[in-house]
Amino acid sequence: MTQIFHPRFGLFAKLTLIALLVLVSAAVLAWRGLTNEPHRIGEAVEQPVPFSHKHHVGDDGIDCRYCHDTVETSSFAGMPPISTCMTCHSQLYTDQAVLKPVVDSWQRGVALHWQRVHQLPDFVYFNHSIHVAKGVGCESCHGRVDRMPLTMRTQPLSMQWCLDCHRAPQKYLRPRAQEFAMGWKAKDQDTLGLALLKRYHIDTRRLTDCSVCHR
Structure with missing residues (x-):
C-alpha cells in the first residue's frame, strides 16, 4: 500500500x-x-517634578487653560513650556530642592520629560477641542484633578467607556461656562443635557459610527 x-x-x-x-x-x-x-486607575504617576494639581488648581484656583492652552483649539490639550512654570516660579519657591529640575530645565534650555497619564492607541482618533466645543467638562474624563497631589487616571478610556458616553452624551454635557469647573453638578442633568444636545447640534445617530474614532 x-x-x-x-x-x-x-x-x-x-x-x-x-x-x-x-x-x-x-x-x-x-x-x-x-x-x-x-498606568492603572488610581495609581499616581511619578513625574520628574511632583506637580500637584491639588495645589495649583484646588488651592490657587489656576484655570486648566492657563497650562493646557490649546485644549479649545487643538486635538492635543497642550503641555505648558517651562516658561509658563517660571512665570511664577522665577519668584516663588525658586530655591526649593523639589523645583530644581524646573529651574535647571529653564537655565539649560532642555525640556523636562513628563510621563503620560493617558496613552490612547495610535489607531484611536481623539480631539480635545471638539469635546470642549460640545460641552464635555474636563472632570468627566480626568476626574477631580483639584484633589490630586499627584495626577492619576480615574477612568479607563476604553472603547466601551467611550461608547457609553457617545450613546447618551446628555448625561455628561455642561454649559460652556462650567466645563473647566471642578465639582460642578446640574440641578437636573437629564433636562439640561437634552437641552444642550439641541444647543450644541449633537447628532447622536452618528456618534457610534466607527469612523468617528477610527480614521
Whole structure:
C-alpha cells in the first residue's frame, strides 16, 4: 500500500501548529501592550517634578487653560513650556530642592520629560477641542484633578467607556461656562443635557459610527 504522507508529516504538522499558536499568542500580547493604558486607575504617576494639581488648581484656583492652552483649539490639550512654570516660579519657591529640575530645565534650555497619564492607541482618533466645543467638562474624563497631589487616571478610556458616553452624551454635557469647573453638578442633568444636545447640534445617530474614532 502506497504511503501518501511522509512518515514525519505528523511531527511537522504538530510543530507548525505550535509555531502558529506561539505567533498568535505573541501577537495578542503585543496588541494588548500597545492598547493598554500605561498606568492603572488610581495609581499616581511619578513625574520628574511632583506637580500637584491639588495645589495649583484646588488651592490657587489656576484655570486648566492657563497650562493646557490649546485644549479649545487643538486635538492635543497642550503641555505648558517651562516658561509658563517660571512665570511664577522665577519668584516663588525658586530655591526649593523639589523645583530644581524646573529651574535647571529653564537655565539649560532642555525640556523636562513628563510621563503620560493617558496613552490612547495610535489607531484611536481623539480631539480635545471638539469635546470642549460640545460641552464635555474636563472632570468627566480626568476626574477631580483639584484633589490630586499627584495626577492619576480615574477612568479607563476604553472603547466601551467611550461608547457609553457617545450613546447618551446628555448625561455628561455642561454649559460652556462650567466645563473647566471642578465639582460642578446640574440641578437636573437629564433636562439640561437634552437641552444642550439641541444647543450644541449633537447628532447622536452618528456618534457610534466607527469612523468617528477610527480614521
